[in-house]
Amino acid sequence: MPLVNGFDLIDIIKEEHVVAGAFNTTNLETTIGILQAVEKSRIPAFIQIAPTNIPVSGYGFIADMVNRYAAEMDTPVALHLDHGKSFDSVRQAARAGFTSVMTDNAKYDYEENVQHTYEAVQFAKGYGIPVEAELGAIAGKEDDIVTEGNSKTDPKQVLDFVERTGVNMLAVAVGNVHGLNLDPNIDFPLLKQIQDICPVPLVLHGASGIPDEQISQMVDNGVIKINVASDLRQAFIQSAGKDYEADPERFDIVNVSLNAEKAVEEVVYHKIQVMNRNSPTPVR
Template sequence: MPLVNGFKLLEIIKERHVCAGAYNTTDLITTMGILDAVEQSKIPAFIQIAPTNIPLSGYGYIFDMVKRYADKMETPVTLHLDHGKNFQNVVDACRAGFGSVMTDNAQYEYDENVAHTRQAVEFAQGYGVPVEAELGAIAGKEDDYVNPDHKYTDPDQVVDFVERTGVNLLAVAVGNVHGLNLDPNIKFDLLKEIQSVCKVPLVLHGASGIPDEQINQMVNYGVVKINVASDLRKAYIQSMGKDYEKDNDRFDLVNVTLDARKAVKDVVYHKINVMNKLSPAQVY
């Protein structure tokens, strides 16, 4: 089916009581590997790209790539902007046809975060797409930006933040980290407290480093979207590296990239199963 609007995808997720992975792409090979796995699993998903990865392909090219594949799929998919760091990122994504966007203003103090988020929400409303925002700050390495410290989401701010911004999804900091080099420590008691007061669905970033046994609990804590990036990039690069090690005179780029596509697919398929507590027999 064609790409669906983020609001529609959230409805489907709620109806099916599943947790949607949000998988970061950069190029055609990563995109196809992700969507291969999503279509095989039949579990709805977000495919997303951060502005730091946009210079390689551009908003329009990413939209065209994802749409061309999604048009042949049965499983609903939304194209999402991940970690829009300024208002222009949101504008560019909406104008390119993205079905949902994230405005990440966690680097600002609370009131400034509210103001920037509200601006993004008001603009995105004109395009009919949902907006995700972050409250608190997630430690770790996000592309070229490194945040060494956790700033946990304050449950006492959640109600006010959601009401004042009009945001549709809330990314929380509960011990999750970006990247693969820090040890995540999910505070489920904090996550439960946030769930009890938050009127919008929750999002968990930094799932690459979180153990499977913790990931498969998230659907019971109001989490509808779980972001995975580092694991996919690692699989892609390692696949190409292994092919080179086997034969450093190789020049058959098609087969090397097909191996990388399958490596990405395998990681995504595993993550989908873990998020939704599925056994292989349950994936149809």
């Protein structure tokens, strides 16, 4: 089916009471590996890309790749902009055909975050697509961007932030971290407190490093979207590295690429299984 509008995907996720994985891509092989796993799982998902990865493919090319593959799928998929740290990145993604966007203004103080997020939401209304924003600062390394501090989401700000910005999904900082080398520990009492207050669905970033037993609890804590990036990139690079180590003289890039694609698919499928272990229709 064609790419699904993010609003429609949110409705499907809620109706089925599942968690959608949001898997970061960079190139064709990663894209196909992700979408093969999504189709196998039959669980709706977001495929996404951050502006830091755009130089490899461009907004238009990534939209064409995802849309072409999704057209042959039966499982709903939305194309999402991850960590749009500038208004221009949000604008370019929307114009390229992305069906959902994130505006990431967590580096600003609260009032500036509200203002920049509001501007992105108003712009996205012209394209009829939802906007995700971040409240609190998630520590760790996302691509080449390092956030030193981890400022958890303040529940007292949640309702005001959502009402003033009009944002449609809220990414929260509840002990989650970007990357693989830190020690995440989800603060479930805080997450529950935010769930009870927040009028929009919650998003969890940094799932690559979170233990499976914590990930599987998100479906009952208001989280509808969980981001996974580092695990996929590591699987891709390790697969290519193993092929090189096995034969430094090889030049069959097709098989190297197919092996990397398969490695990504396996990680994505496992993550979808874990996310929906406690859902009414767990992935088999």
